[in-house]
Amino acid sequence: xxxxxxxxGVPWFPGCVEPFAGTPEAARAGWAYVLVEEVAGGMAELVRxxxxxxxxxGHLFWAPDDPDRVAxxxxxxxxxxxxxxxxxxxxxxxxxxxxxxxxxxxSGWTADPEDAGAVDDLTELFPGTVLDISxxxxxxxxxxxxxxxxxxxxxxxAEDLLAAAxxxxxxxxxxxxxxxxxxxxxxxxxxxxxx
Amino acid sequence: xxxxxxxxxxxxxxxxxxxPGTLVKAIQEDPDALVYFLLNVGDGxxxxxxxxxxxxxxxxxxxxxxxxxxxxxxxxxxSLHAVGAxxxxxxxxxxxxxxxxxxxxxxxxxxxxxLLERYNxxxxxxxxxxxPGYFFPSPTFHALMAQLEASPWIxxxxxxxxxxxxxxxxxxxxxxxxxxxxxxxxxxxVEINDSSITxxxxxxxxxxxxxxxxxxxxxxxxxxxxxxxxxxxxxxDAQFTSWAxxxxxxxxxxxxxxxxxxxxxxxxxxxxxxxxxVQAVPPRLQARHQPRADGARRGAVxxxxxxxxxxxxxxxxxxxxxxxxxxxxxxxxxxxxxAERPRPGHPRHGGxxxxxxxxxxxFGRGHGPPADRPPAPALxxxxxxxxxxxxxxxxGGRQLTTA
Numbered sequence: 288x289x290x291x292x293x294x295x296g297v298p299w300f301p302g303c304v305e306p307f308a309g310t311p312e313a314a315r316a317g318w319a320y321v322l323v324e325e326v327a328g329g330m331a332e333l334v335r336x337x338x339x340x341x342x343x344x345g346h347l348f349w350a351p352d353d354p355d356r357v358a359x360x361x362x363x364x365x366x367x368x369x370x371x372x373x374x375x376x377x378x379x380x381x382x383x384x385x386x387x388x389x390x391x392x393x394s395g396w397t398a399d400p401e402d403a404g405a406v407d408d409l410t411e412l413f414p415g416t417v418l419d420i421s422x423x424x425x426x427x428x429x430x431x432x433x434x435x436x437x438x439x440x441x442x443x444x445a446e447d448l449l450a451a452a453x454x455x456x457x458x459x460x461x462x463x464x465x466x467x468x469x470x471x472x473x474x475x476x477x478x479x480x481x482x
Numbered sequence: 483x484x485x486x487x488x489x490x491x492x493x494x495x496x497x498x499x500x501x502p503g504t505l506v507k508a509i510q511e512d513p514d515a516l517v518y519f520l521l522n523v524g525d526g527x528x529x530x531x532x533x534x535x536x537x538x539x540x541x542x543x544x545x546x547x548x549x550x551x552x553x554x555x556x557x558x559x560x561s562l563h564a565v566g567a568x569x570x571x572x573x574x575x576x577x578x579x580x581x582x583x584x585x586x587x588x589x590x591x592x593x594x595x596x597l598l599e600r601y602n603x604x605x606x607x608x609x610x611x612x613x614p615g616y617f618f619p620s621p622t623f624h625a626l627m628a629q630l631e632a633s634p635w636i637x638x639x640x641x642x643x644x645x646x647x648x649x650x651x652x653x654x655x656x657x658x659x660x661x662x663x664x665x666x667x668x669x670x671x672v673e674i675n676d677s678s679i680t681x682x683x684x685x686x687x688x689x690x691x692x693x694x695x696x697x698x699x700x701x702x703x704x705x706x707x708x709x710x711x712x713x714x715x716x717x718x719d720a721q722f723t724s725w726a727x728x729x730x731x732x733x734x735x736x737x738x739x740x741x742x743x744x745x746x747x748x749x750x751x752x753x754x755x756x757x758x759x760v761q762a763v764p765p766r767l768q769a770r771h772q773p774r775a776d777g778a779r780r781g782a783v784x785x786x787x788x789x790x791x792x793x794x795x796x797x798x799x800x801x802x803x804x805x806x807x808x809x810x811x812x813x814x815x816x817x818x819x820x821a822e823r824p825r826p827g828h829p830r831h832g833g834x835x836x837x838x839x840x841x842x843x844x845f846g847r848g849h850g851p852p853a854d855r856p857p858a859p860a861l862x863x864x865x866x867x868x869x870x871x872x873x874x875x876x877x878g879g880r881q882l883t884t885a
Binding site for chain 1: 525557587588598599615617618619620623624625627628629630631638670673674675730
């Protein structure tokens with residue numbers, strides 16, 4: 288089963304991203320899907336993908352030529368914590384599977400993972416808005432996994448449950464906007480960051 | 483403290499051969515051997531077990547553990563079929579008896595969606611699929627799940643420690659993840675590498691032989707004989723947490739935790755239960771651009787033949803710096819080629835057409851001794867002597883560095 292062509296999908300548009308991207312087309316054109324692929328040896332390997340698409344059955348997919356647009360960066364875990372997680376009040380430690388929506392851009396990315404030297408200034412990777420979409424990305428992966436292994440039922444069989452789930456999703460609110468601090472930034476008393 | 487790992491003594495290694503055609507010839511001369519391939523796919527894992535001919539129909543089938551890239555494994559299967567080592571053409575029903583995705587990292591599943599697309603159809607080339615049950619929000623994972631959803635005829639399993647699976651004369655025992663770890667996956671508190679399926683492969687699975695009844699030549703008696711099996715331990719990228727759980731599930735692994743139990747287990751099993759001849763486990767994961775502490779290259783490509791009588795192991799010699807970079811000829815054979823880098827996403831990249839066999843041991847880098855190195859002595863013909871010579875009290879074996 289080949290991945291669908293881009294024209295066969297629509298940009299993935301979870302509610303947590305909607306207030307920032309505006310439209311699905313804008314999400315696909317102007318945002319990237321950034322995944323913490325690996326945490327090893329004190330380094331976090333980030334992989335930046337084009338924004339995903341969704342097919343007619345609700346599967347997330349990436350267009351056949353999307354892999355050619357993938358970019359890589361390696362960030363020391365302490366830098367990631369100090370300059371992204373802590374200023375953004377993310378109390379967890381960086382871990383593989385953390386996922387961000389980021390406005391495209393940044394000079395610190397490389398097309399070849401072997402060339403991905405350590406990046407100490409996260410503003411080189413994230414010049415614009417960065418969102419923590421880990422919960423939605425995890426949920427999408429869980430849906431993919433469970434849908435691949437077990438039957439998927441028709442929604443007409445459980446309209447009340449779907450309505451309740453929809454309400455729950457609506458209550459989640461937008462994704463957390465992350466603060467990207469420069470290496471020399473110092474935390475302020477109010478919890479903010481002065482760069 | 484009893485060492486868990488011990489170096490392989492050179493006398494247990496078969497003569498490392500360099501002449502073109504030697505590995506193919508060795509397979510042909512030892513048709514009951516189980517052959518293990520670790521393909522050179524750069525920063526990633528792709529492993530193939532060419533199973534011995536099935537005792538019921540004589541067909542050789544395969545087990546695949548991880549597929550990092552799209553091209554090399556299909557090329558190897560084509561080449562093995564071309565030289566007669568693989569009985570049926572790639573894609574034949576039931577040929578891939580088991581496909582294991584040790585954990586859902588790109589460098590372990592990057593080529594799986596492609597493999598399913600090539601060989602999987604309702605005729606059922608892929609009989610069974612194992613994965614740890616860890617969902618990961620990567621595009622590669624989504625692509626693989628989409629392929630699986632469209633392949634309902636594949637039996638899926640999320641094994642935990644202790645599961646045993648027999649494929650004719652070969653036994654697969656899952657060492658990790660332990661069920662105590664598996665049940666914590668949903669918390670996202672388990673690191674993805676620790677979700678790795680670690681599997682132990684024993685050949686032969688049992689040692690039951692038939693002999694004529696002395697009192698009645700028309701009847702056969704079955705006899706169980708002692709003698710160690712050959713064992714491969716494939717560890718994915720399991721790290722400390724997974725192995726710590728394994729010490730609970732397999733008390734043999736850390737005998738000082740419960741010496742009395744360890745003694746009883748040893749007496750019952752008659753051997754070091756976890757001793758392995760080949761161990762493909764990562765020493766410790768390091769970042770991509772950092773040099774390996776042990777100096778070993780990633781993507782080493784050994785191959786080994788495991789004889790059912792337990793007397794033949796052919797593995798590449800390894801110099802003191804780790805797996806030796808291969809010469810120009812090393813990467814060219816049996817679907818070889820230079821290290822194929824795992825590519826992100828649905829792998830429609832690398833080609834890897836079948837290539838003619840020119841060098842039997844040339845499955846990639848790290849195979850064969852340096853030109854100025856004398857070949858390792860041949861393994862003694864009597865497998866029992868080897869068992870006697872093995873270091874006691876630990877899982878001795880050859881450790882292959884993978885990541």
